[in-house]
Amino acid sequence: xxxxxxxxxxxxxxxxxxxAVVMVGVVCAVVGTYVVLKGLAFIGDAISHAAFPGxxxxxxxxxxxxxxxxxxxxxxxxxxxxxxxxxxxxxxxxIGVLFAGMFALGxxxxxxxxxxxxxxxAILVGNVLAISPxxxxxxxxxxxxxxxxxxxxxxxxxxxxxxPLGAAASGxxxxxxxxxxxxxxxxxxxxxxxxxxxxxxxxxxxTPPAAAQLLTVRFGRLVTLAVAISVxxxxxxxxxxxxxxxxxxxxxxxxxxxxxxxxxFVGPRRGVLARRADTHHVPVPE
Amino acid sequence: xxxxxxxxxxxGYGETLALEHVTLDVPRGSLVAVVGxxxxxxxxxxxLIAGLxxxxxxxVLVLGDAPGAHARQVAYxxxxxxxxxxxxxxxxxxxxMGRYPLLGPLRRPGSDDAAAxxxxxxxxxxxxxxHRQIGALSGGQRRRVFLARAIATSAQxxxxxxxxxxxxxxxxxxxMDLLGAEAxxxxxVIATTHDLACAAECFERVIAINRTIVADGPSSIALDAAVxxxxxxxxxxxxxxxxxxxxxxxxxxxxxAHERHFHEGGRxx
Numbered sequence: 001x002x003x004x005x006x007x008x009x010x011x012x013x014x015x016x017x018x019x020a021v022v023m024v025g026v027v028c029a030v031v032g033t034y035v036v037l038k039g040l041a042f043i044g045d046a047i048s049h050a051a052f053p054g055x056x057x058x059x060x061x062x063x064x065x066x067x068x069x070x071x072x073x074x075x076x077x078x079x080x081x082x083x084x085x086x087x088x089x090x091x092x093x094x095i096g097v098l099f100a101g102m103f104a105l106g107x108x109x110x111x112x113x114x115x116x117x118x119x120x121x122a123i124l125v126g127n128v129l130a131i132s133p134x135x136x137x138x139x140x141x142x143x144x145x146x147x148x149x150x151x152x153x154x155x156x157x158x159x160x161x162x163x164p165l166g167a168a169a170s171g172x173x174x175x176x177x178x179x180x181x182x183x184x185x186x187x188x189x190x191x192x193x194x195x196x197x198x199x200x201x202x203x204x205x206x207t208p209p210a211a212a213q214l215l216t217v218r219f220g221r222l223v224t225l226a227v228a229i230s231v232x233x234x235x236x237x238x239x240x241x242x243x244x245x246x247x248x249x250x251x252x253x254x255x256x257x258x259x260x261x262x263x264x265f266v267g268p269r270r271g272v273l274a275r276r277a278d279t280h281h282v283p284v285p286e
Numbered sequence: 287x288x289x290x291x292x293x294x295x296x297x298g299y300g301e302t303l304a305l306e307h308v309t310l311d312v313p314r315g316s317l318v319a320v321v322g323x324x325x326x327x328x329x330x331x332x333x334l335i336a337g338l339x340x341x342x343x344x345x346v347l348v349l350g351d352a353p354g355a356h357a358r359q360v361a362y363x364x365x366x367x368x369x370x371x372x373x374x375x376x377x378x379x380x381x382x383m384g385r386y387p388l389l390g391p392l393r394r395p396g397s398d399d400a401a402a403x404x405x406x407x408x409x410x411x412x413x414x415x416x417h418r419q420i421g422a423l424s425g426g427q428r429r430r431v432f433l434a435r436a437i438a439t440s441a442q443x444x445x446x447x448x449x450x451x452x453x454x455x456x457x458x459x460x461x462m463d464l465l466g467a468e469a470x471x472x473x474x475v476i477a478t479t480h481d482l483a484c485a486a487e488c489f490e491r492v493i494a495i496n497r498t499i500v501a502d503g504p505s506s507i508a509l510d511a512a513v514x515x516x517x518x519x520x521x522x523x524x525x526x527x528x529x530x531x532x533x534x535x536x537x538x539x540x541x542x543a544h545e546r547h548f549h550e551g552g553r554x555x
Contacts (some may be wrong), residue, residue, distance in 0.1 A: 155395075156386060161373075162375060168338055218379075219375050
């Protein structure tokens with residue numbers, strides 16, 4: 001049994017993958033907690049698809065896919081907000097337009113490539129076991145930078161998420177925080193592409209915080225639990241994919257989904273333990 | 287100089303004009319109720335003063351400068367419908383948020399902030415529920431918590447959107463006593479309300495609006511039939527003995543397209 005855990009660690013590629021999924025697990029859970037609280041799950045999905053043309057363009061010009069994806073994802077994220085405000089549209093409408101448009105651009109560029117496109121396919125469905133040392137360095141730097149920004153601005157982001165009007169009236173630059181946050185979501189997605197791929201990355205952002213939300217009603221614990229669930233699922237998923245020789249991204253996401261279902265059906269807030277805990281949620285008479 | 291001044295202001299959302307030709311002075315220490323029917327522009331007026339929307343025309347001055355210039359001296363409490371009550375924060379966390387803008391990004395809340403939070407919770411009588419998630423509170427308790435957040439900021443100008451709507455009479459009295467005490471201590475308090483009896487009894491001054499100011503005077507005007515007729519127009523039914531009935535079914539204006547509203551029982555409206 002212990003061999004199953006220790007043996008893979010003998011491979012450099014496995015160690016690199018392990019570090020990558022732990023890093024991705026932490027940054028996705030932290031940023032994802034705000035995504036879930038802001039009701040932006042759909043934006044996460046859209047931004048990840050919008051990264052695709054950037055990845056293909058980088059491939060075509062022989063540049064780093066990190067830079068291509070980051071430019072495409074961040075600019076689409078900021079454009080979503082800008083167009084929503086400018087056109088006074090509902091944000092889901094803007095997202096629908098931009099998301100499809102950007103993904104179409106990606107497929108258009110993709111279809112101009114003649115010959116082998118295996119590397120690009122990995123970006124669509126994720127293959128963390130193929131991560132190169134340079135990609136790992138880029139991933140760690142980008143993820144650390146994103147976490148640092150959240151560490152500095154966590155309380156401003158929290159206030160602006162909970163009560164944007166009250167926060168803005170008392171002097172927080174809520175509009176700027178909103179743009180900054182979307183850029184952070186975009187960077188988080190770029191960081192996660194190698195691990196889980198464009199199609200599944202939204203699960204990394206949304207599923208662990210969603211599971212954590214079923215377990216607690218306190219913000220601090222929510223972040224901590226989301227990180228714990230995310231990292232644990234990522235590591236377990238990576239091992240499973242290694243042992244079973246199946247797709248790593250899909251296995252990680254399935255592990256997270258399983259964690260969510262356990263929280264849903266067993267958790268203290270909504271699951272089978274809910275009846276006992278219910279007394280804590282009844283309003284006290286005045 | 288008055289804490290809040292408006293000079294011939296027009297304002298609105300998108301293409302829709304919500305307020306026009308509003309001229310207003312609110313001196314320091316005032317306790318002012320803003321009344322009027324749905325869509326009259328009550329919330330718009332508060333948002334203008336809070337700096338949340340910009341005037342289309344005219345001038346707004348708060349503490350002598352453009353709104354936002356002294357934002358840390360302004361506490362704004364939104365309508366209950368604007369808040370996601372399922373949000374994972376506790377009572378004391380909400381009150382502590384009032385301190386965040388004073389701290390700046392790099393400083394963590396310290397003992398001063400904890401003391402301010404404690405005092406504010408004590409004043410509104412919510413100490414015993416400080417670790418509750420906010421959604422586990424009654425409507426009146428939720429209003430108390432948001433008032434505590436305003437108190438914890440030590441702001442000079444309090445702007446409250448419907449602070450006593452849809453809550454029990456005892457809590458309404460408590461909240462009005464607290465607001466009265468703040469005004470007596472020199473703060474400037476401006477609150478919108480649908481409750482004309484409350485406006486007449488508990489405030490010092492009433493501003494009746496319907497797209498523009500239709501009356502501005504001592505609080506007794508909130509029950510003046512001629513003022514009400516001008517403010518509420520067709521939404522007013524006169525009964526015998528001078529009593530009036532105001533037809534005011536829903537309690538807030540239609541939100542702009544990008545704004546989320548939270549109603550009991552469902553997340554987005």
